[in-house]
Amino acid sequence: MHFTSDWKYIYFVGIGGIGMSALARWFNTNGFSVAGYDRTPTTLTDSLEQENISVHFEDDVAHIPSGFLVDPTQTLVVYTPAVPANHQQMAYFRANGFTIQKRSQVLGWLTRNLRTIGVAGTHGKTTTSSMVAHLLRNAGINCTAFLGGITQNYGTNFLLNSPTETPEDIVCVVEADEFDRSFLTLYPDLAIVTSTDADHLDIYGEHDAVLESFRAYVKQIKPGGSLIMKRGLPVADSATADVQEYSLHEGDYHSRNLRIENARFVFDIVYPGGVIDHIAMQIPGYHNVENALAATAVALRVGVSPDQIRHGLHTYRGVKRRFEYILESRSKVFIDDYAHHPAEVEAFLSSVRALYPGRHLTAVFQPHLFTRTRDFADGFGQSLSLADRLLLLDIYPAREQPIEGVTSAMLLEKVSILDKSIVSKEELLEKLLNLDTDIVVTIGAGDIDKLVLPIKEVLVTPFTN
Structure with missing residues (x-):
């Protein structure tokens, strides 16, 4: 770990990512000055700020703490490949001779x-x-x-x-x-x-x-x-x-x-x-x-x-959003999972079926990426058909632009069960409130996690038609 003595400041572009935040914590715990940018506040960025790591959410060089900019030889810039090519802070670092490394490269150094x-x-x-x-x-x-x-x-x-x-x-x-x-x-x-x-x-x-x-x-x-x-x-x-x-x-x-x-x-x-x-x-x-x-x-x-x-x-109690029980009672079960590939969706739903044989399964799925939806549409159709009812959200784009013809409607056609529909995030809670549900699962790697607690509140509300 001798390379770390070369740096005093570590700046993260995309600090709120799950892997980036772990690396930021390592440097912060080991005595370095750590700061970073991310697009939006999350529970992860909240945690970083509670650990006295400076985080901001505007792509503007003026928001970077001044100490990080004084001497480029003392600041290491760590970035995620998900950062767009026209990012202003990255352009500044490149133009002014800062050492810039991907998270994976820095992790490779640390573990050597x-x-x-x-x-x-x-x-x-x-x-x-x-x-x-x-x-x-x-x-x-x-x-x-x-x-x-x-x-x-x-x-x-x-x-x-x-x-x-x-x-x-x-x-x-x-x-x-x-x-x-x-x-x-x-x-x-x-x-x-x-x-x-x-x-x-x-x-x-x-x-x-x-x-x-x-x-x-x-x-x-x-x-x-x-x-x-x-x-x-x-x-x-x-x-x-x-x-x-x-x-x-x-x-x-x-x-x-x-x-x-x-x-x-x-x-x-x-x-x-x-x-x-x-x-x-x-x-x-x-x-x-x-x-x-x-x-x-x-x-x-x-x-x-x-x-x-x-x-x-x-x-061992597992990982957040991996087969995570949100609600478990005799009359209602709600599980959240990060699955975003057909093989993962099939493994998850098959296990739910094995745990609760004979019970009605409502799946809420948010596709992740237009390219993944396009490339694996048939597989998603087959795996999602393991549910009794499917509520399909719009595709979460992440880093991608829309692809013509690649939509949730296209994916819905691949699903063989009859009880299936496309629902917007704004409509979902009311829809669930007016459905008779037994086992409910949310599936996806986008921002569907933000709906988990509101869904839980709906599910514990006494059913009224």
Whole structure:
């Protein structure tokens, strides 16, 4: 971590992002002056400001604290690829000789001297990385973690290690993001790959390019390191050392005696050295059983005991917006999930079905990105048809401009169930108030999270027709 002595000020363009805010917290905790810009206030930016980090929301150089601009050699600028090309502050930094790095590059620098566990995958990496971090923290291992979601156990996306004179003794858990090939700045000791489905095709163009990126990531595992991957993924070759596989029912790590008790998944973990019996997890879902297998594999290699793993999985409470129970009573259940790819939507809805057989399921879905909706329309149509009723919101554009012909109406035609409709965000609450609902789920990666608490209020209102 010697590079950090070169900087006094760290400025973040896009500081409110989940990964950017974790990095900002690391620098702030370690004695640097930290400030940043983001487009809109959020609960994340509120938290940063409470930690005495200066955040502003106008793209104007005048809002940057003066100390950050005095000497370009003392200020490191960190940015997210989502920042538009015409951003005024970025133009100023470029024109005045500041050192500018992507978040992924800075994270690569930070982790180079630490024992690093990199968790990659088109789905499952946030839950799995936070699960690994919890298993280590629960076992008393000195670890730091940069996560892509807010852990329910710790209320943050960043865990800070205890001070030490020997950084190489710290275990660092990193969510390794394939977007924009960011994970290629990492050189992990232990790597998990959960999935390699086609995604981010606006960046990659085709699925083969996604796979090539994952293969390149795997090749960056440090000598003597290990790869733990979902069974059957085409990312390892004969030169990849120490590869072990996991899946629900087969592989070096798999489950047995999998069952549902009191709306929770209970199972044993079979691993090469034995069995960890009676795992009863607080977070449901077949996909989360697999995530637990991957987390167990790396935890055992770091020195966590089977009993500590059982206790850690018992006490792991999940991540905000990943199968998050908002309301749970005998008459009404409301779950919120971040799923934004057909495979994620299918895994989520299939697990809800398994937990609550025979009950009526209303899904509220907000598509994320025009390109993703276009590229996976058939898959979304199939996965969303697992619901009994679908309320479909407009597409959340994020960084994209509209694409002609790519609309929620186009997507709705792909859904085979009869009880389906397009609803605006403004109409949704009244619509739900006048529907007889049983199980309600909200799904999506856009701004649908802002509707979660208002929906909860509607659902607890006595039903009136």
